[in-house]
Amino acid sequence: MNFICTKNDLLQAIQINIKAISSKPQMPILSGIYIHAKNDILKIETTDYDIGIICKITADIKEEGTLVLPGKYFADVIKTLPGEEIEIASNSEQNTVTIKSNTAKFNLLSMASSEFPKIKKLESNNNISIKSNVLIDLIKKTSFACATEMMRPVFTGCLFDLNNAEITMAATNTHRLAVKKEIMDDNKTNITAKLIIPAKILNDLSTLLASDIPTDVDIIYSHNQISFSYDNVYIVSRLIEGQFPDYNNVIPPSFSSSALIKTRELQSAIDRVALISRSNQYNIITLNFDTNNLLLSSNNPEIGKAEENINIKLNGQPISIAFNARYILDMLKYINTEDITFSFNTETSPASIKAVGDDLFIYVVTPVRKAI
Amino acid sequence: MNFICTKNDLLQAIQINIKAISSKPQMPILSGIYIHAKNDILKIETTDYDIGIICKITADIKEEGTLVLPGKYFADVIKTLPGEEIEIASNSEQNTVTIKSNTAKFNLLSMASSEFPKIKKLESNNNISIKSNVLIDLIKKTSFACATEMMRPVFTGCLFDLNNAEITMAATNTHRLAVKKEIMDDNKTNITAKLIIPAKILNDLSTLLASDIPTDVDIIYSHNQISFSYDNVYIVSRLIEGQFPDYNNVIPPSFSSSALIKTRELQSAIDRVALISRSNQYNIITLNFDTNNLLLSSNNPEIGKAEENINIKLNGQPISIAFNARYILDMLKYINTEDITFSFNTETSPASIKAVGDDLFIYVVTPVRKAI
Numbered sequence: 001m002n003f004i005c006t007k008n009d010l011l012q013a014i015q016i017n018i019k020a021i022s023s024k025p026q027m028p029i030l031s032g033i034y035i036h037a038k039n040d041i042l043k044i045e046t047t048d049y050d051i052g053i054i055c056k057i058t059a060d061i062k063e064e065g066t067l068v069l070p071g072k073y074f075a076d077v078i079k080t081l082p083g084e085e086i087e088i089a090s091n092s093e094q095n096t097v098t099i100k101s102n103t104a105k106f107n108l109l110s111m112a113s114s115e116f117p118k119i120k121k122l123e124s125n126n127n128i129s130i131k132s133n134v135l136i137d138l139i140k141k142t143s144f145a146c147a148t149e150m151m152r153p154v155f156t157g158c159l160f161d162l163n164n165a166e167i168t169m170a171a172t173n174t175h176r177l178a179v180k181k182e183i184m185d186d187n188k189t190n191i192t193a194k195l196i197i198p199a200k201i202l203n204d205l206s207t208l209l210a211s212d213i214p215t216d217v218d219i220i221y222s223h224n225q226i227s228f229s230y231d232n233v234y235i236v237s238r239l240i241e242g243q244f245p246d247y248n249n250v251i252p253p254s255f256s257s258s259a260l261i262k263t264r265e266l267q268s269a270i271d272r273v274a275l276i277s278r279s280n281q282y283n284i285i286t287l288n289f290d291t292n293n294l295l296l297s298s299n300n301p302e303i304g305k306a307e308e309n310i311n312i313k314l315n316g317q318p319i320s321i322a323f324n325a326r327y328i329l330d331m332l333k334y335i336n337t338e339d340i341t342f343s344f345n346t347e348t349s350p351a352s353i354k355a356v357g358d359d360l361f362i363y364v365v366t367p368v369r370k371a372i
Numbered sequence: 373m374n375f376i377c378t379k380n381d382l383l384q385a386i387q388i389n390i391k392a393i394s395s396k397p398q399m400p401i402l403s404g405i406y407i408h409a410k411n412d413i414l415k416i417e418t419t420d421y422d423i424g425i426i427c428k429i430t431a432d433i434k435e436e437g438t439l440v441l442p443g444k445y446f447a448d449v450i451k452t453l454p455g456e457e458i459e460i461a462s463n464s465e466q467n468t469v470t471i472k473s474n475t476a477k478f479n480l481l482s483m484a485s486s487e488f489p490k491i492k493k494l495e496s497n498n499n500i501s502i503k504s505n506v507l508i509d510l511i512k513k514t515s516f517a518c519a520t521e522m523m524r525p526v527f528t529g530c531l532f533d534l535n536n537a538e539i540t541m542a543a544t545n546t547h548r549l550a551v552k553k554e555i556m557d558d559n560k561t562n563i564t565a566k567l568i569i570p571a572k573i574l575n576d577l578s579t580l581l582a583s584d585i586p587t588d589v590d591i592i593y594s595h596n597q598i599s600f601s602y603d604n605v606y607i608v609s610r611l612i613e614g615q616f617p618d619y620n621n622v623i624p625p626s627f628s629s630s631a632l633i634k635t636r637e638l639q640s641a642i643d644r645v646a647l648i649s650r651s652n653q654y655n656i657i658t659l660n661f662d663t664n665n666l667l668l669s670s671n672n673p674e675i676g677k678a679e680e681n682i683n684i685k686l687n688g689q690p691i692s693i694a695f696n697a698r699y700i701l702d703m704l705k706y707i708n709t710e711d712i713t714f715s716f717n718t719e720t721s722p723a724s725i726k727a728v729g730d731d732l733f734i735y736v737v738t739p740v741r742k743a744i
Binding site: 070073076077080081082096097103104105106107108109268269271272275276302303304305306307308309310 | 442445448449452453454468469475476477478479480481640641643644647648674675676677678679680681682
């Protein structure tokens with residue numbers, strides 16, 4: 001194998017591919033980056049069995065072939081190369097690969113390309129297309145609410161609920177629930193599916209897609225896999241098996257009281273008040289809603305107390321209700337509207353936070369018992 | 373105690389003071405920040421016994437007094453306060469301190485101020501004054517060469533060698549030596565002293581002093597302590613006891629060969645070549661000096677090989693000599709001249725690197741045995 005490509009193209013691909021290399025690969029070959037050179041296209045593959053990534057870039061291919069290089073070293077070498085062009089040639093007798101760029105020359109030992117589990121493209125008639133900025137929004141506003149521990153796998157993923165023109169993403173760790181909907185323009189009316197996608201791949205995807213120019217993401221899914229294709233990138237992931245709770249049942253149908261609050265004022269007040277409670281396991285802060293005032297407070301017998309007052313407009317009865325501060329802060333981070341509504345029934349029943357101006361996003365959080 | 377001060381002043385002071393709070397304080401009171409309010413001046417003190425810091429700021433003091441607050445919490449609270457002004461008042465009966473700023477109010481439990489080991493100012497006639505930018509340069513070009521493990525304490529400090537108008541800072545870990553001199557303008561001719569200052573306090577000091585406007589740093593020293601005063605800051609540190617090796621004996625008196633090399637070309641070539649050797653304990657790279665060419669190479673049986681050629685001008689005999697790449701990179705980072713000279717005698721005797729244009733800075737590094 002022998003080809004010349006630009007450093008920019010190769011580096012960009014490798015930085016995407018590296019996301020499918022586990023820090024503790026199940027088998028040595030999975031620490032490798034597989035390169036297939038044919039018809040002036042390089043196909044670069046990585047996989048950890050849970051996900052697989054293929055990036056394609058153009059190259060001036062003088063001799064076709066395949067090789068696998070140690071991923072971490074290959075990435076570091078490419079990153080530091082001094083020239084704009086890179087020449088890569090394999091020497092199959094010595095099992096080495098020569099990488100040249102400007103004044104620099106590397107000889108890396110190659111891995112056995114026959115051992116690399118090449119990625120099978122997912123084939124299915126189940127497919128939708130979604131704009132990258134819409135997908136990012138769905139992910140950002142829900143995936144933070146997932147559970148991080150693996151005790152119950154379904155809670156480490158986001159439910160991707162396709163219901164004709166309506167796409168819903170939902171995530172919960174059983175103490176809180178985030179639900180974001182999108183209405184699709186093109187109105188395909190015959191799609192229904194409920195897929196649980198690992199939060200990790202969604203978070204990686206939202207990072208990779210983050211760019212000023214929205215692109216189309218083509219999604220294909222089967223009963224146990226889902227793939228995302230955009231530009232020169234193909235990502236396939238396993239789905240999480242299991243039954244996701246019916247999120248519509250978790251959202252209270254109505255609230256007796258509701259407060260209108262400035263998003264950033266609430267966020268910075270909780271930031272401060274939670275300083276005192278953060279060393280406690282549940283990071284409990286108490287919210288005292290009154291007609292025009294919200295008193296936030298926390299108490300830590302070993303440190304002291306904090307309180308803060310902010311202006312609000314309450315519609316309903318005054319209430320005192322306690323929460324894990326982390327759960328509210330996590331959510332406010334992703335709100336980009338000026339105001340939110342905080343709605344509740346009793347001090348023990350689930351409350352909700354909604355961004356004023358985004359009726360398709362709802363967050364439900366369960367109160368905790370008040371600190372003494 | 374009761375006073376009002378600006379958030380900016382207090383925060384700036386606390387961020388300096390926090391450097392004397394150990395992450396594992398020897399006694400609980402040492403995790404505290406001591407504040408003394410008198411005559412419209414706040415004196416803010418912290419210490420870990422090794423070093424002590426006093427910052428002074430102005431305040432509108434309504435009631436004089438002293439208090440000690442838990443350092444980490446106090447710092448975090450001040451950092452997040454919403455207003456430009458802060459009011460702090462102690463309630464001695466309840467052992468609490470109220471901190472108010474705009475909408476926020478904190479009640480922190482105070483610590484017993486009588487237990488705080490107040491810092492004694494160092495008094496001595498041994499003193500010099502030095503511009504902050506000169507002191508930073510002395511520190512930056514030497515302290516990186518110290519040993520980090522505490523096996524032999526003298527090597528965890530920099531020698532501060534005062535010899536009339538000449539100030540020298542030297543540091544070594546026995547495998548390398550960095551020596552930076554400064555000639556002082558004001559020509560005090562009757563000062564000689566050799567002090568070993570802990571590298572940690574010097575590094576903290578160079579960070580604190582880093583500002584666009586140079587300031588005067590007044591240094592006072594005794595046989596076992598040294599203090600630095602500048603602006604509103606006073607820092608006192610223990611000195612390290614022991615005998616620092618005679619650095620003049622370590623610097624070879626002459627070299628048989630010397631190469632002129634572009635600093636940044638050498639730095640980025642070593643950066644790349646060292647990628648292959650970094651997983652080895654000694655990170656060995658080999659430098660082959662020839663008349664107009666330097667071939668840098670490394671070899672790692674498990675990964676592969678790297679080599680790179682750069683243009684140089686060699687004055688003397690060609691040589692092949694091996695080094696720990698880390699030791700050369702550490703030093704090149706602090707060189708801001710375009711060229712360096714790399715000088716050597718044999719492949720087993722110490723070599724030197726000097727910045728062309730700075731005759732008062734020399735770095736000596738011992739070669740390692742070549743990789744097979």
